Amino acid sequence: AYMWKRAKGYMDVVAYTGDGGTNHSINHSLAVTPEMVWFKKRNGTGNWLVYHKDLQSQAYLWLHDNNAAGSPTDYFGTSSFDSTSVYLGSYSAVNGSGISAIAYLFATLDGISKVGSYTGNGSSQIIDCGFTSGARFVLIKSTTEARSWCVFDTARGIVAGNDPVLYLHATNAEVTSIDWIDPHSTGFEIVTSQGNINGNGQSYIFYAIA
Numbered sequence: 001a002y003m004w005k006r007a008k009g010y011m012d013v014v015a016y017t018g019d020g021g022t023n024h025s026i027n028h029s030l031a032v033t034p035e036m037v038w039f040k041k042r043n044g045t046g047n048w049l050v051y052h053k054d055l056q057s058q059a060y061l062w063l064h065d066n067n068a069a070g071s072p073t074d075y076f077g078t079s080s081f082d083s084t085s086v087y088l089g090s091y092s093a094v095n096g097s098g099i100s101a102i103a104y105l106f107a108t109l110d111g112i113s114k115v116g117s118y119t120g121n122g123s124s125q126i127i128d129c130g131f132t133s134g135a136r137f138v139l140i141k142s143t144t145e146a147r148s149w150c151v152f153d154t155a156r157g158i159v160a161g162n163d164p165v166l167y168l169h170a171t172n173a174e175v176t177s178i179d180w181i182d183p184h185s186t187g188f189e190i191v192t193s194q195g196n197i198n199g200n201g202q203s204y205i206f207y208a209i210a
Contacts, residue, residue: 002137002153004104008032010113012105015042020097023077024088033083034105035115036207038063039094041101046093049075051086052205054117055143061205065169069143106207114187114208117143122193122200129187129208134158137209138181138188139168140196144203147196150180158183 004011012030028034035053040046048063055061058076059069075094077087086103088095095101108115114129129135138152149168156164156174160182164174180197182189187208190198197204 009107010109011107014103014105016101016103018088018092018095018097018099018101020090020092020095022074022090023079024095025077025079025085026088026103027085028103028105030105030107031083032107033081034086034107036106036205037081037086038104039088039101040103041093041096041099043100046099046101049091049094051076051081052117052143053115054205059143061141061143063149063169066146066148066167068145068147112210114206116208117203117205120195120198120200120202120204122198124189124191125198126184126189127187127206127208129210131187131208131210132185133210134183134185135188135208135210137207139207140204141206142196142199142202142204145195145199147199150196152181152188154183158188 006012008031012028014028016026037051039049050061050063055069059071060075061069074089075091079087136154140150151166151168162179164176166174180192182191
């Protein structure tokens with residue numbers, strides 16, 4: 001299991017009620033501007049909406065599928081996210097009037113966590129997260145192609161060899177026969193041209209924990 005603890009500057013969880021408006025303000029206690037947020041309706045079926053700081057204006061991803069980033073007009077509010085609030089548009093799945101919903105907020109904390117992005121080079125590259133003993137958890141998603149949400153961790157193995165990967169959007173068993181990332185003291189090293197994490201010229205977002 002993966003579990004997070006709420007902590008200022010690192011991660012927060014907020015339950016809220018939708019208002020159906022175009023710039024619904026949702027207060028949080030992160031104390032810094034959130035860099036990635038997952039939104040989900042609680043009292044009914046609905047999509048997992050993902051905000052990430054390195055997506056273009058109003059662009060979004062879905063946590064429950066592998067689609068490339070899309071650009072709606074009503075998912076996020078007109079105000080920029082800040083150290084006290086996030087803002088949603090009128091999209092009914094996460095801000096319908098009267099619905100119960102939840103938001104998970106993540107941020108970069110020096111030496112602890114990193115929310116970032118990179119461009120694939122089709123070869124190998126080091127992703128510097130500012131860590132000193134490497135990343136223990138890594139989540140990667142292509143934003144320009146329909147690719148998997150790839151999850152790696154040191155409990156199952158981030159090693160100089162095969163690294164088990166889980167696909168966050170799917171129910172499949174882990175894949176254990178691939179070697180896509182290696183450990184690196186500052187974060188992690190990508191050692192593949194595979195399109196899920198390093199297609200040449202493709203854009204990727206990631207979240208890593210030391």
